Amino acid sequence: MKKLLLIVLFCAFNILGFSQFDTEKIIRITSNDSLMFEDDSIFQVSEIPDKWKNESAVIIAIESYTERKIRKTYPYYFYGYRERVKLLDNAAILDYSELELVNVSGFLLKVIKPDGSVKKYNYSELKPSIAPSEGEYPLTKLAIPNLEPNDIIDFCYYQEFPYEGNRKNYFFLVHEYPIMHQKLVFTMGALFYPSFNSYNGAPKMMLEEDSKKRKVYVLFDKERDKHTDLYFDNIYSNTPMVKFNSTYYDDYRLPSSKLSQQDAYDYFNFRFNRKYDELSGINILNSAQRYFFNKYKTDFNPYTLLDECYYFFRYKFFFEDYNKSGKYTYIWQLSDGKVAYDFDFLELMRKIGTTQNSKNKNNLLSINSIVAIQRLYGGFDDALFYKELLYGLEFKYKDSIKYYFPFSRHSTADCIPYIIEGSDAYRIKYAEDKSAPEIEQIKLPISKYNDNQINSELFLEINSDNTLLIKRNVKVKGHFKEDYENLIIEPELDKIEGETYGMYKEPYAHTKNELNEKKRKIKASIDEFKKKRIDFMKFLIEEDFQMVSYDTLEILKDGRFKNPDALEFRDVFAIKDIIKTVGSNILFEVGKLIGPQIQLKESEYQRTYDVFFDYPNSYNYTFVLNIPNGYTPEGLDQLNLNVDNETSSFISKGKIEDNKLVVEVSCILKNNYESKEKWPQIVKTIEAAFDFSQKTVLLKKIQ
Template sequence: MKKVLLACIVPFLIIVAAQAQSEVEKKVKQKIWGQAPAEFNATQVPEKWKNESAVLLAYHREYICDFATKVGIGAQRYYVETLNIHFRIKLQDKAAVGDFSDISFDNKSITTNLFGRASSYRILGIKVIKPDGSQKEVDLKDAVKADAGSGDDLKIPIPNLAEGDIIDYFIALKTEGLAMPDFGDEDLMEAKYPVVKQTITFMVPHQMELYSTSYNGAPGFKKVVKDNDVIYTLQDEMREKAPQILWDYPYRSAPHIRYRVRKEDMKPDVTKTAKEYLNYFSTYPTDIGVIVDYMDVNFKKEKDVKKLIEEFFYLVRNPIYKEALFEIKQGEPLNSNNPPDKFFFLVDHFCKKYKIPHTVLLAPARSYGPFEELVSLGSCDFVVRIDTDPVMYIARPTPFRLPDEIPYSLEGTDAFSVYSSKGNTIRVSKDDQNATLTNITAALDASDNTKLQIKRNVSAKGYSKTYHQYLVVTDFDYLKEYDQPKYQVERSRLLHGLIKEYNEEKTKFGQRVTQDYTARDTRMKEELEEEMEIKVSDYKNLTVKSSGMWHANPSVEYTDEFTAENLTKRAGPNIIVELGRLIEKQTQIKDDQKNRTRNIYQDFARSFDHTIAFTIPAGYTVEGLENFNKKTESAAGGFVSTATSDGKTVTIKIRKHYAENYYAAADWPKLNAFLQAAVDLYSAKLLLKKA
């Protein structure tokens, strides 16, 4: 009998829940679509934006916080937060239609409390307005599972879109909690498309306050008190789209606001929050038993601090110990997650255990600016400074990071320690520390002089090596690098199982190594064709001489060979050889970017050196060496190339370098000058003249 009752009740609950969802959705849609500000009725774009791909006619972001009381065993006060984000965008060309042909979003969900009233929800609504004024709401039942790794739950197709259509859509969220909201964020005024009018509104109880700062010409909030609520409103009109420029950090250069919502009498102080975070290190319990076991077996008598730190870092970067310490699975080690903040607690406890002087630092990312401008710690990361002479830095391990390598996003920033907010500037690397060196030998194919036979030796270090490492090192190669007796310490049942798993993973990747190496060759071939704008055939003999993942050999280095089919062409009895393309495509500044008012933020200083040795075929002489002699240098960097010939070989030596990771806008012409010299050399040709 009980089973029958349950079978009857469950469908009833599902029906009631569906009805509750429908009522909530209707109310939300009526509020957002039915009571929208006047700008959400707009259908025409300003004349000056008629040729833009799309125009955001209206945007409204509304945050509302209020109190409510729940009656249970006793009355309990809690906070209800609502966030509505509303867009109205007109599509003006096929590219925009393609961009909005589907929209990805988190799966809408509504939960109801005992009274049948929505207590939390996430709702999305989409409608399309045609040029004749007709409207149609998109049925969310057509949603499909989003692509793997997209970060979204569902993807909703928008059918029958056409140029001239308007998409009006919103996302509504509601939640509740016992703690007073306390959060900060940043909002850019510029977007991918121009914005006719955008409004940001915060409505909070009088016990709370919005603290905000406007940067780079962004407008500010206006404050109005209404009964027991305070309303903050920011309005911005006729905002041009974000410029498409090189080397830009929008949160350093673009109009934007930074704000924090919190208790009325608590002005934001990020340094105070940072100190609270750092104080956790003195009390947070962390078990380093498996690390101590490893050190006892392999380095019990070691006293050299540098050696101890290096061995600790390599151990924690090891896939076996990443799983033991952080539960990060060993499969696909090059695509695994980086260790969480627990890593820094391990560093701290390890240093204390082995009496290594150190300081835990919290550093802000260059892209967001110094601590005093931050509204949250979301852009920050920990770094541990080993206080030796010279100092070493320990950063969060990535698959190829070495001890004493710092994320370039933190270079030059003033970090915070529990002891001081001053004197903790993170060092900045030089261009030669992030160098790429390429040696190329090239010769005409003996059987077909329309083809060029090329051999390369490439090495890279510092921040420049990561790109190459992910090109040439496979998961199997990576696991083999850790196939060392010292990492096979089985001092616990846990390690016994994980070492067994490591060996199984290595065997699995070893069985498919031919397949993976073939895929790697294909990847390299496609990369060469893209970067040199050539047709590659017979790519072969890729040999990785160093993975660059140990301090004994910190550079990645590899050799390969291939045939380029379209770098030569006949000119009567003579042959033109486009040797310049062997330095790969160069950064070209478009005409509309040659005048710049925003400062230049590059990831890091770096240098590129090429040596090209071209064998002159018998019966030919060389003309056009002057095309390869260029020199443009300044304090910003430079491009220098020289070409010589001894009658048998043409030797071209090329160096390009960016001296800094930051330049003032006034230095832009200096960069332009040597960037153009590099573009010119990429197009340079050599003439082989029949003797």
């Protein structure tokens, strides 16, 4: 047994030893028209295992190299990547015929034909095109020409980025194609401190030291079957992966392999008690206290004060910059839509609570801090990065509890973000004598399906050209409102809310021409928002239907001040391919009006992993069709479906009222999580929804 262990260790050392690289070597090799990691034997392989010969493609080898180092006194990180893949059918050829890369500094590709001939391409030969992306860097698209079945493509590239501490870096060991060999290498320069762990059956990291005495962490993996996409899946809970990051010496240090309760508390305490004067926090707090404590001079429900302060801060953080710049820059906002300085917001809310306690002794609030792990990442046992956490406050007044978390532009005060609903959380209770706080682990509440609703009422008219005119009234509640934020015209909100708080200022200029120009820019900004929201609605409709025209849109209520309040709008549009002529009769494909539904494959009836939904929710539709004169509907009984169980439900029914065909549909997901054992119940609801989507009603011509 000892001999075997020594052999394994010796092999591991040699595998690393003959493939040592650093940034300069990779750049030099790629610049000299050679592929990186060329001396790794895994990139000399051309044959694939028999068990995978019926796949679309097989990835022969993947190797990535990440290095943290100092360049001219500034930390940065370097990433090199190489992949060798054999393409076995046209689907894989289509998949690899265009590569999409971000911030590429060097690139090289070779195509090995079945006869052994090799064609090399550099970056410029593949005619790169630049496209916008959702991230910080633009997207580069590279088209690979003349690919055929049984070709092997072998490509590499490297990237260089400024160092950013406290990032979330995940490396998944599965792909849509099987992988024969893969290798991850992380090299740490001086003053960098690694934080890493393996999850869901991924191999452990091995630690070595390179010729420059730097720590090198290596992971080897092989014979990975392809990853199969599942409906309602959480890849963080069931996919082999590695979390790896590092912190620079002057950053707040990440835990080495697991985020403990003490780590979570220390980081929260460090951030929560930082000074926020440079962010105008003092001025914002004073403004809020002057406005609201003058407004509420007598005893009142303290939640009323907290809610109003929440919306006041939301206005200040997002709109105060507008009058200075003439456009919404959202300099306080992160890419996920939350306030960049979320701890400043929490500190402001806490101070409002403590001030209220000092002024109203009869209405004392209990104030606790909340540290929650986002549900996507599992429980605290799976946490490693601080950015996997979300922070908030818990206020208790009499027998009721209310939570406040950092807001987005249109969030409401009484809404727990769905990414932490039902999540593990630490409740931090601070002692009055400032001794060590009491920390207990809790589960956060989960919203109900009737809290998150989309209620749609559609009045339908058949046009002479067989298009369908739809007049729609929609009410959107709860978490669904986030999906419709593009309907809100923010320059108008700036004026409305600013006037409410006595802070809005009309455009001012020294000359009439300057004033007119400012007003013109404001109007142009409003017009731009209006166009964007029309484009947004068209996009949503065109996802499900063939749209003929989009005629009107009217926002009735924005639903931005209480979570139970709905965002309400009505619109008018026309679609086609729902109404068809069959001889002298009309075929109404009513089922299509609920949009495309999931059609399960045979293999998807069995479930290996648990089921994750964003949040409990319900969709409710009412379709009202004016029956054309001289026609009568047939086959209404087939519209009556009823599936209802502890996980979900789908209920529909059709009827005739006042010469109108009325069809009512309700689809409900009752929880945000179900065990895999309950998958058969969910399947019944999925099947019912798909069944309804295929339903038609025949409008028969009366003879």
